[in-house]
Amino acid sequence: MKKNARLLYLLTVWTFFIFLSSTAKPLSTNDETPSAASPGITYVLSMPEPQTHYFDVEMQLKNSATATNAKKNGYLDIKMPVWTPGSYLIREYAKNVEAFTATAAGKPVKSEKIRKNAWRVYTADDNVTIRYRVYANELTVRTNFVDADHGYVTPASTFMYHDALKTIPLRVVVQPYKSWKYVATGLEPVAGANFTYEAPDFDLLVDSPIEIGNHRTFGFTASGVPHTVAMFGDVEYDEKRLQADYKRVCEAAAMVIGEHPCKHYTFIVHHIPTGGGGLEHLNSTTLETYRNAYSTEANYKGFLTLVAHEYFHLWNVKRIRPVALGPFDYENENYTHMLWLSEGCTSFYEDYILRRAGFHSPETYLNIVANDITGIENQPGVRVQSAAESSWDAWIKGYRPNENSNNTTISYYSKGSVLGTLLNLAILAGNNGERSMDDLMRFLYNEYYKKQKRGFTDDEFRKAAEQTAGRSLDDFFNIGVNSADPISYNTYFEPVGLQLTNVASKTQDGFLGVGVSTAGGKSTVTSVRRGSAAYTDGLNVGDEILSVDSVRVGDDLLRLISNRQVGETLNVLVNRSGLLRKIPVTLTPNPLASYRLTPLPNVTAAQKALYNKWLYIK
Template sequence: MPEPHTHYFEVEMRLSGFNKKTVDLKMPTWAPGSYLIREFAKNVEGFEALNGGTKVPATKINKNTWRVSTKGKDLTVRYKVYAYEVSVRTSFLDASHGYINGTSVFLYPDGQVNLPSTVTIVPFNGWTKVSTGLPSVAGKEFTYQAADYDILADSPFEIGNHEIFTFTTNGVPHEVAMYGDANYDAKRLMADMQKVTEEAVKVFGELPVKRYVFIVQNLQNGGGGLEHLNSTTLQATRSTYGTERGYEGFLNLVAHEYFHLWNVKRLRPIALGPFNYDQENYTNMLWVSEGFTSYYADLIVKRSGYTTVKEFLDDMAAGITSAENSPGNKAMSAAESSFNAWIKQYRPDENSYNTFLSYYSKGAILGMLLDLEIRKSTNGAKGLDDAMDGLYDEYYKKKGRGYTDNEFQEGMEKAAGHSLNSFFQKYAYGVETPDYNAYFATVGVQLVDVNKDSNDPLLGAGISMTSGKPVVTSVTRNGSAWQGGLNVQDEIIGMNGYRVTEDINKIIPSYAVGDVVELVVSRGGQLMILPIKLLKNQTVKYQAQMLPNATEAQKKQLQAWLDSKK
């Protein structure tokens, strides 16, 4: 990275022992953990191959493959990678630091991902630190070993002058590489991250790594993370640590990505490993891989003592409210949402709200309901922790492979002690609405819809002020705006004979259900009048409350559910 301000990594790849006349070198099209074809080869430039210092033919034969002549001798390949996308899923380089996510930088010989490699990082002049989950080569600075390409691709690098602090969990050293200025207290953060990781370990009873690395990038605008085999990359806004809610949110992100150390990186759907880096790797089970992880992140933060019972239940109720108000919740099941991740999750449009509910949110709800079902069925003797630990032991530790859809269901049923086929068919593979209170009664909790008796109208359209003009950004299926013919990108000029200069959703509550509002809109420069009959607001707004007559047994179940696992 001799000129980091130009955003180019310069890569040299040396291959030895290849005896065929040619070798095909490939670059992945996607990054495991982020289910979208990203076409990383688009950022490769200046590809050349040398044999003993002499250039040899190198031809690109498809979008991500170069065929190189070896002449039966050792080979050196050189290329540059443009890296200037701020994301945990891609690579980035500028004058302040470098970040390498392996799938977007490293090539591999076709069909030989099992080959080991040694990687040497040459930091820019003045940069003194490299953080990665790969083990170091003794006696060689910034040199690391990867047992195979999967591990190389799954071990990001943070390069620069970042702050490093460490803590130990279950005897395993954890490194935190903090890039960027931010308002965090390192001593407090170190202690709290340690507590979160300790709570996560209790679910499975073991920590299956010898070392773990958190790469944290503090940015002007940032958020999200990506899991790896023994590390993770997290992005946060610089100010996120300054409020208790923001700080709690960061700990939730830590818990989420750390829980992936088990759920996905080891306990996984059978389709997610070994990877096909050329194309989509389809599975119905991302609602478990990501949704359960989201549920456990909330649970781990609660068990660690950073949220109260009320805060946990409020967040739970808000998640259910959001899901039940989304038309996409009735249009696509959790399994379908998972399978369609490649074309839906990372490619939202103005109609996504009507057609798609993220497997993160839907899966988190289903994970919680399964937890409560298992607790109810076993009278509190078991919960989702036991089911997940049982699957981890069976498929990761004993069989060394991922689970099928049916095997996952069987693992849940084993913990519950009875068939869960109805649950899976209705809620995971179907779109029926669960009887939430039938599940929450187990822990003495009830959901109350505070909108139940309201008779307010709702337009059913999202509106944003664009250059001072109210423009429609979304239209809710079967709502007032939908039925009245309002379109996304319509500019609202007037309503009922008056000029409009604000979001009319602020005005709609002054009308009654059944009233007709006459909108003047500009659609592609053409003025038109749309009479829209206002329909009743059908959205729910759930609050979680303790049952006034909750029994001691229900209170005990609530405590066992939300308290630290002993």
């Protein structure tokens, strides 16, 4: 999943937005899909009144009683997942379910809700039909949405399951609203049956979002694989250019592993007023982008970055994965220390792929790398939380940020992207450019996905990385991954003839250390940077700053404090919960860095050769 982890300042506070993505069990079924001609479960999905934002779901179970020993127990327990792979937060999808009923052999049977996401159906019959409705009015890549214009289905938030029936073949019958003509999904179509699809098990169904409506569609072939792009939203674009550039991105991504595991691939693209991001799946992805995504070169490159990120996930996460990321427990958190690899290193590859495809010049790529380092080093949380801890705590911290998060956390996307760059450099330097991060990814793909058909442990990944590099990577793992200590960046950049330099201007301007909202012409504190003047002297989130040194403050706080000197004390009047407080604040030096990668003096021929190898310069 992609959340763009480039960090932005508001005054002194970094706020980051993470574009989220799905991870599911790497199934061989998408590569050689077995026939599901005799499904044990059939789901019928309809939307007769889309303007009400409801999907109607019918779940038909045949021979289910025998398969689940219901004849012995006298009941079936039917469950709704509480989260979707790739978006690491318990989302409680059952909150949108209503009107749950059940019949057996065509007759109503008793059912009741027994837990937050589970219903018990009292029957021992072999032929059970369950019906329920799902409220769908949240258009994100991890939730459901339907209105008069289109429908979008995140399967984890739509389809229920029975534990003992998760591995049997199933079928999905989509009944589009009467004026809708198209369905886009990575599911396999059933020959001769309109809008009917099959999957060998529930995991693959969860991994296959569905777009329903009158979207525009175009296609292209990349690496010998047919690709479909379903475009929802009123947006102008150059179809021929998009086709060509999708192909360039996809083929550059495929070069990393050297093998494309899909029979076909589907992009579902939503063009919406606000927001953005993506969620990856085994042979498809959903992308959300602005309606002006193609209006400028900067916006267009940003969109292609999102494409590269989610597309590379079809290898990294969907097939190359830590052991925790499949098979999934859909009722509980699935913990791993390696989201910095699964998500963060995919963020590293998104830019590296665009460099290889020719969208970024070497100079642009170097600026991206330096800006990524600037972003994490300017966030106080980088000295508090390690990349491994950030990965583990995604469930309680990464997706639930508060006003203090920048002081205590670091994104596994942003730090993971930096770590991907450093690991790539460490491998290149360890064997004089004979191997790179690509070779590590290929080994993981062939050894664990293809040969052992499982994920890898933390220790197995470290061993593979060190074998690929041909040397110990103690500093990378012990400091870069598993601690919050400062990284010796130039140890990694020196072999390619570069040095990381802080080019932030040295001024005597004092530093306050607050983020503010100026809504309504007021300056209200939204965040306070750890170690800053505001933090030390007691400005709080929620304070409305009324005046500085008796000068009234509206939305012009920045202007009033500009050019104040380090060590100067400001008398700040605030409204705190309806009470006036005067707080003296003594300005501190500006701690913010701005890093650039610059050539070392007297670069050797070996360094230049490795530099060219790294940046694909011929």
